[in-house]
Amino acid sequence: MTAIKKLTPSEVTNLWQSYLTNTMSYPVTQYFIAKTQDEELHAILEYAEEIAKIEVDISKAFLEEANHPLPQKFDQNDVDIDAPAICTDNFTGIIKYQLSQAAHIVYSLSLSTSTRKDIREFYQECLKNSAELSNRLADFIIKKGLHHPEIHIPTPNHAEKVSNQRFLAGWFAERRPINTAEISQLVFNFKATELHKTFMKKFAQVTPSKKLKKHYERGVEILQKHLDIFQSILTENDLPKLPTWESELTDTAVSPFSDRLMLYKMTLLTSEASGRYGTSLSSVQRRDLGVHYTRLMAEVLKYGEDSANLMIEHGFMDQLPLAKKE
Structure with missing residues (x-):
């Protein structure tokens, strides 16, 4: 008899x-392939479909080898491949x-972990596939010219030492220009948040569901x-305006996705947003930026909690195994 392989x-x-x-991801990618x-x-999406199927299996x-029950999977019942396209090819690639x-x-x-x-x-192979x-x-x-604008800053003649603790401040006259790490975090957060917002607007x-519609609009x-x-912080520092993508959405009001799938996707994106803000908070050096990220992270965490409550209310959430059976 084969011994059960335990999992941490x-x-x-x-x-x-x-x-x-x-x-x-598997049926959603099939939908985008069809559109x-x-x-x-199309070829890139077929590769994404292939690796999603392998990683599911x-x-x-x-x-199953560890005798763990599986959560309710997503399948073809959650995706209508015949529904009209919700966005352009450009936005599909960006998403x-x-x-x-x-x-x-x-x-x-x-x-x-x-x-x-x-x-x-297995996860080493997943990393290789996701990088590819x-x-x-x-x-x-x-x-396609969608990775714009490219942001450049002046190249200094030499590396300088920080000479004053006001470097860490960020209020009024003490505010210094943002540095490259802070620019990187602002741009990364803007781009990911813009896609999140546009996706949510389409949902x-x-x-x-009127209730979910109101939740997404909020x-x-x-x-x-x-x-x-x-954008206001970037503009203050004479950096370019970043693009938005609402024009890449179509006018269709027909949903290709089930409410369970859409709400689950929003919980994932909201969780990713809080993680991004936490990473940014740990890397910025201007105090005002830290205050922004702290407040914004609290807002997305609260919205994520509300999303989780809706998942529970609709019977969409499977419970991870607990430490002790009550």
Whole structure:
């Protein structure tokens, strides 16, 4: 009789999320493949579909081998491939690029928190696949002129030492120009938040649920405020205005996705936003920027809690295994 291979709590969580997220990614990617006209993007999406299927099968096998129950998967019942396109090919490429970047971060964490060698090897392969997908999408976006504007700052003649503690301040006359790390975080957060907001705006348009529509519209308002803050700081520092993507949405009000799928996707994106803000908070050196990220992170965490409550209310959320059965 074959012994059951035990999993640590981290491995259970990692595999559970990999299985659930990739069962969502697989049919959603099939939908975008069906709507995409661009041949290069079509081939990239087929690669994304292929790796999603592989990662579903392997994560499922690990969980079943350990006798762990599986969460309710997403499948063809959650995606209507015959529904009209919700966005242009350009926006599809941008969305998939941002999601592949987020997946890379998740897989890196899964690798570092897993113990078993076979599971670590699985996440090492996932990392390789997500990097390959991200690079293909980056090439596509750059070729299409969508990776703009390029931001450049003056190159100093030499590295300077910080000579005054006012370097850390950020209020009124004491405010120094933002540095390269702060620019990088602002631009990264703006781009990811803009995609999140645009996606949410489309979900508000197509959901048949009045309650969820109101929830998504509230999310759009929150994220628009965040975008205004990021752009205002960049503008103060004579940096360019970053693009928005609402013009890449179509007018269709027909939803290709189930409410369960859309709400789950919003909880993932909101969780990623709070993680990004936390990372930015730890890296910025101007105090006013730290205050912004602290406040914005609190707002997305509250919105994420409201999203989780809606998941529970609608019976959409499966419970991860607990430490002790009550």
